[in-house]
Amino acid sequence: MTIPAPASGNISADLGADPLRIWFRVIRLHRRAVNTVASELKALGLSIPQFDLLSTLTEREGMSQQELAERLYVTKGNVSGLLDRMVEADLVERRAIPGDRRSNALYLTKKGRDLAEKGIAAQSAYVQRTLGSLPSQDLADLERIILTWRERARIEEDATLAKLEP
Amino acid sequence: MTIPAPASGNISADLGADPLRIWFRVIRLHRRAVNTVASELKALGLSIPQFDLLSTLTEREGMSQQELAERLYVTKGNVSGLLDRMVEADLVERRAIPGDRRSNALYLTKKGRDLAEKGIAAQSAYVQRTLGSLPSQDLADLERIILTWRERARIEEDATLAKLEP
DNA sequence: GGCCGATAGTTTCAATATAAACTGACTGCC
DNA sequence: GGCAGTCAGTTTATATTGAAACTATCGGCC
Numbered sequence: 398m399t400i401p402a403p404a405s406g407n408i409s410a411d412l413g414a415d416p417l418r419i420w421f422r423v424i425r426l427h428r429r430a431v432n433t434v435a436s437e438l439k440a441l442g443l444s445i446p447q448f449d450l451l452s453t454l455t456e457r458e459g460m461s462q463q464e465l466a467e468r469l470y471v472t473k474g475n476v477s478g479l480l481d482r483m484v485e486a487d488l489v490e491r492r493a494i495p496g497d498r499r500s501n502a503l504y505l506t507k508k509g510r511d512l513a514e515k516g517i518a519a520q521s522a523y524v525q526r527t528l529g530s531l532p533s534q535d536l537a538d539l540e541r542i543i544l545t546w547r548e549r550a551r552i553e554e555d556a557t558l559a560k561l562e563p
Numbered sequence: 564m565t566i567p568a569p570a571s572g573n574i575s576a577d578l579g580a581d582p583l584r585i586w587f588r589v590i591r592l593h594r595r596a597v598n599t600v601a602s603e604l605k606a607l608g609l610s611i612p613q614f615d616l617l618s619t620l621t622e623r624e625g626m627s628q629q630e631l632a633e634r635l636y637v638t639k640g641n642v643s644g645l646l647d648r649m650v651e652a653d654l655v656e657r658r659a660i661p662g663d664r665r666s667n668a669l670y671l672t673k674k675g676r677d678l679a680e681k682g683i684a685a686q687s688a689y690v691q692r693t694l695g696s697l698p699s700q701d702l703a704d705l706e707r708i709i710l711t712w713r714e715r716a717r718i719e720e721d722a723t724l725a726k727l728e729p
Numbered sequence: 730g731g732c733c734g735a736t737a738g739t740t741t742c743a744a745t746a747t748a749a750a751c752t753g754a755c756t757g758c759c
Numbered sequence: 760g761g762c763a764g765t766c767a768g769t770t771t772a773t774a775t776t777g778a779a780a781c782t783a784t785c786g787g788c789c
Contacts, residue, residue: 414702474768547591643739
């Protein structure tokens with residue numbers, strides 16, 4: 398083990414684990430990684446929102462705009478406008494549903510599917526070159542810590558929503 | 564030590580450390596945390612970009628719009644419009660610099676400083692309640708892994724930029 | 730003194746985003 | 760059958776963002 402043990406009885410502040418500093422590190426790393434992936438996607442002619450939409454549809458075509466909005470964590474108005482541009486660019490199709498004239502079933506065009514696959518490959522390759530080069534023990538630790546963190550974040554999210562939207 | 568040792572000789576795929584799965588977990592956790600903080604800031608009347616601008620100015624007032632743009636990783640045109648609205652809302656002041664009529668020195672108003680402090684306190688409290696509740700050993704491990712990850716991300720960023728902007 | 734390149738900021742255009750109002754269609758219930 | 764409430768999607772208004780063109784100013788150099 399190469400992890401230095403912090404002094405258990407510390408006189409000054411514990412410099413080894415300031416949560417706020419780590420939070421900022423995560424924020425900056427996220428921004429760095431997203432920007433790098435975005436510039437690769439841009440070379441394919443895709444923006445991040447467009448890629449997110451395409452890759453979500455790749456998992457299961459035929460979903461409604463409402464469901465897509467929920468999966469992407471954006472508003473349905475946002476999806477409506479985003480889809481307008483992507484239909485115009487011949488990446489996605491809005492198909493009518495026989496039983497329900499309110500909703501659309503969304504399908505990828507061939508062009509959309511091809512671009513989605515290239516984008517997914519680019520993203521996977523980037524992640525493999527960066528996160529994938531870490532020791533497997535670190536990856537296992539990271540995932541475990543992230544999952545613990547997520548639990549706390551879920552609790553706080555519920556508490557915040559309950560307080561702000563009573 | 565509570566870290567379970569993974570089997571060293573595995574027959575099937577190593578399900579314990581798929582980098583792409585961990586990457587998606589980080590993306591979703593980041594979105595979750597940012598959204599929660601954003602909803603608390605919104606209760607103060609601040610958006611995320613506005614809060615970022617205010618908290619950056621809190622660290623050192625008097626900087627130029629150009630420097631602010633670099634610190635926030637946004638374009639100077641972006642800062643220009645964002646500042647227009649925040650000056651209008653009486654959160655920030657553009658002051659002339661005696662020696663240079665090109666640039667402005669940016670200062671917080673009292674209202675801006677008060678709001679910034681409340682926002683910073685809200686963010687710190689959120690991070691303490693979530694990330695701060697993890698065992699200190701996990702925090703130390705997390706920071707070490709993040710720093711390693713960052714190194715790989717930096718290398719890839721440089722390579723990507725060199726390839727796309729020759 | 731005056732020109733050239735660099736610098737600071739603004740403006741413009743298009744994309745992305747939320748929130749909220751609105752339209753049309755479906756569903757349950759009486 | 761018909762109305763109330765819900766649901767899917769669009770529209771509108773505003774904010775945020777990048778990219779690129781534009782304006783004004785500064786600095787150095789001849």
